[in-house]
Amino acid sequence: MNEAASILADRDTPLIRNCWYVMSFAAEADRQLRSRKIAGIAVVYFRRLDGSIAVLRDRCPHRSFPLSKGVLDGDRLTCLYHGLTFDPDGLCVAKPTNPDNAAEIRAGRFPVVERQGVIWIWPGDPALADEAEIPDLPWLDQPGWDHVSGYLNFPANYVALHENLMDLSHFAFLHAGNIGTPEYAEAPFRVRVEGERINLRRVLEDSPLPSLLSVPTALGSKRVTRETDTWWMSPALNLTHSNVHDNAPAADHPGVYAFKVIHFITPETQYTTHNFWAVARDFRLGDPAIPAHTHASFKVAFEEDREALDWIEQRQRDEGLEFGEVHLSSDKGGILMRRRMKKLALAESDSLSPTG
Ligand code: FES
Ligand SMILES: [Fe+2]
Structure with missing residues (x-):
């Protein structure tokens, strides 16, 4: 079988991100901040107080400090560099060094589904994420x-x-x-x-x-x-x-x-x-x-x-x-x-x- 290499994926082909991938076994997720790279993107994940999974980008939108090095208080995550605080949906809810800044700041959030003992994440375009595609x-x-x-x-x-x-x-x-x-x-x-x-x-x-x-x-x-x-x-x-x-x-x-x-x-x-x-x-x-x-x-x-x-x-x-x-x-x-x-x-x- 001969086939032009250009039509076959290889180690250098860009990673597919529009896909549900397993990020973690469910048993691994708890109240600790855990960092993992998925398709080249560092994410931080933890269980909210209600038991559901929160996943944010593990990179503070201010100066790229890893949010996984920060502090979790309830369901809020505070960056340990300059104190920006994010809710579990990634919205910045406190800016202690610039409290009058009204801009909406977000740490990226990812579609995530816990099912059958594993946690699935969609690292691509969230608009395309369809839970029905997760295999049973x-x-x-x-x-x-x-x-x-x-x-x-x-x-x-x-x-x-x-x-x-x-x-x-x-x-x-x-x-x-x-x-x-x-x-x-x-x-x-x-x-x-x-x-x-x-x-x-x-x-x-x-x-x-x-x-x-x-x-x-x-x-x-x-x-x-x-x-x-x-x-x-x-x-x-x-x-x-x-x-x-x-x-x-x-x-x-x-x-x-x-x-x-x-x-x-x-x-x-x-x-x-x-x-x-x-x-x-x-x-x-x-x-x-x-x-x-x-x-x-x-x-x-x-x-x-x-x-x-x-x-x-x-x-x-x-x-x-x-x-x-x-x-x-x-x-x-x-x-x-x-x-x-x-x-x-x-x-x-x-x-x-x-x-x-
Ligand atoms: S890098 Fe996170 S608040 Fe500055
Ligand atoms: Fe094998």
Whole structure:
């Protein structure tokens, strides 16, 4: 597959801001002022007294002092440089060094939604933010599911992480010791586009399971059908439905074990990426033996991805992208994703105000 690089997103493509991204796990937000960079914009967030989330730009409109270094009193945040005070909607309500100044001063405010244990933020044009676009992830809060979660920071552009997840043939090599089995790279797969989403589906028949799946399912060395359905949902989300089919289940054992692997992908800066992840399962609910094993084994795999992307990023940064790249048939999903990301990035106007 040859394709002009100019139509594929890469590490230098402007970050897409008109998108709902996960800013934080909900459990992390409290009365502390917390600073985080989202798509290159530093924001400060905290819980208001009523429990809802306030997010302001972490940059005082006076002289750029980080508001996260300021003081929270009730729901009001005071900048510790010259004392401007902001309400949780970002409106300046006190100007102690210039009390007769009647100008309306604002610290930018961002659309924010707390749902299903995560906090979504829209860092782009607030007028375009539509809560209906936030994907429903019932596996994170509905009965019948348990999950483990974690966070990794990738020293790489977010397109690289999306591409990693859209070509799972790397399981057999990069993750040979945990997710991968030798059959994985050669298994037939199908790619299709459904609306704005891109789907990559792989089915391995009569396959052994890697330990990361064989231990929690307690299927050991039994040969099973392994079905992996990965969806590029948006610049913010990659979702994998991984089903293990036991074609001859023992009495009282399920025929299908379902895992959902959820990667929230949030550009931090042009060349660094937040990865909030969760792995949900629909079996052995409440079994205390499962979470530690699942968390540890998935984390090992995700850290292998992080190391790989770090090495790739260093090459691309040091030597530039002019080197070119070859494409393989297994890149089909990744190429479609990069084309889509490039289109979305180009569609965004340069004049967007991130601060509302
Ligand atoms: S920088 Fe915040 S009040 Fe001056
Ligand atoms: Fe991986």
